[in-house]
Amino acid sequence: MMENIKYHLMWVWGQEEGFMKRGKEGMLVITNMRIAFIMKTKMKYNVHEEYSLRQLRRFKEGESVLLPIERYNEIDLQNDLDESDKNIDIPFNRIIKIWQEKKRWGTLLKLKFTENENTKGYKFMIVKGWVKYPLKDPVSFQQFDWDPIITHWKE
Numbered sequence: 228m229m230e231n232i233k234y235h236l237m238w239v240w241g242q243e244e245g246f247m248k249r250g251k252e253g254m255l256v257i258t259n260m261r262i263a264f265i266m267k268t269k270m271k272y273n274v275h276e277e278y279s280l281r282q283l284r285r286f287k288e289g290e291s292v293l294l295p296i297e298r299y300n301e302i303d304l305q306n307d308l309d310e311s312d313k314n315i316d317i318p319f320n321r322i323i324k325i326w327q328e329k330k331r332w333g334t335l336l337k338l339k340f341t342e343n344e345n346t347k348g349y350k351f352m353i354v355k356g357w358v359k360y361p362l363k364d365p366v367s368f369q370q371f372d373w374d375p376i377i378t379h380w381k382e
Contacts, residue, residue, distance in 0.1 A: 230258050232304065233379060235296045236353060237279040239264070240365050241315070244337075244348030252363065253314075255351055256304055257376055261318045262338070263304060264351070267311035274298055286355075286369055293375055315349070325380050333368025336376065 234257040241264045242250035253266035254275075268275070278296050285292045308316050317340050324339040328350075336351045354365040 228260070230260050230301050230304075232295045232299070232301060233257050233259060234293045234376065235278075235299060236292065237275070237282045238354040240352045240354050240368070241266075242350055244350060250365075251313075252354070252365075256299075257379065258301070258304070259379075261316060262322070262376075262380075263308060263317070264315040264349070265304070265307045266313050266315075268307050269303070269310060270299060270307075283355075292353075292371075317349075319380055322380060325377050327373040327377065329370075334371045334373060336373040 234255075236255040236257075239253055239255040240250045241253055241255070242248055251266050253264050254268065256263045256265060282292050308314050317338065321340045321342070322338060323341060323346065324337075326337055328335045328337060333352050333355075338349045338351075340347055340349075352365070353369040353371050355367040355369050356365070358364050358366050
């Protein structure tokens with residue numbers, strides 16, 4: 228089966244479940260075979276910025292943001308996954324549970340999956356705004372319907 232990128236989300240804050248686990252910014256790439264959280268990419272800064280701003284505009288205009296990016300393909304995804312062990316690769320067959328939680332301040336996509344016979348939990352949120360000093364951190368999150376991604380995993 229050929230891998231196809233279905234969705235590509237920018238400005239995603241991902242965080243491992245657990246005490247004192249610090250979140251990180253990245254891109255969430257959903258294919259027909261996996262969910263990948265890419266924190267280290269070979270994508271050029273100006274391309275990343277263009278797609279991040281395009282996604283923000285789509286949110287403001289009420290358009291769908293669940294789209295692939297034209298200049299990022301399956302080969303780019305594999306290169307990014309091979310480039311850094313900081314990037315997280317979660318094949319669909321290792322996902323135990325996937326659900327969303329709606330909070331007053333934003334919506335989370337939560338995952339439980341197996342890794343080396345252990346169960347790990349992750350949560351992902353789409354950032355609406357950032358503070359840059361002293362560290363880049365999110366200040367607000369989007370209300371987002373994660374159901375299409377959850378449904379995609381169940382298929």
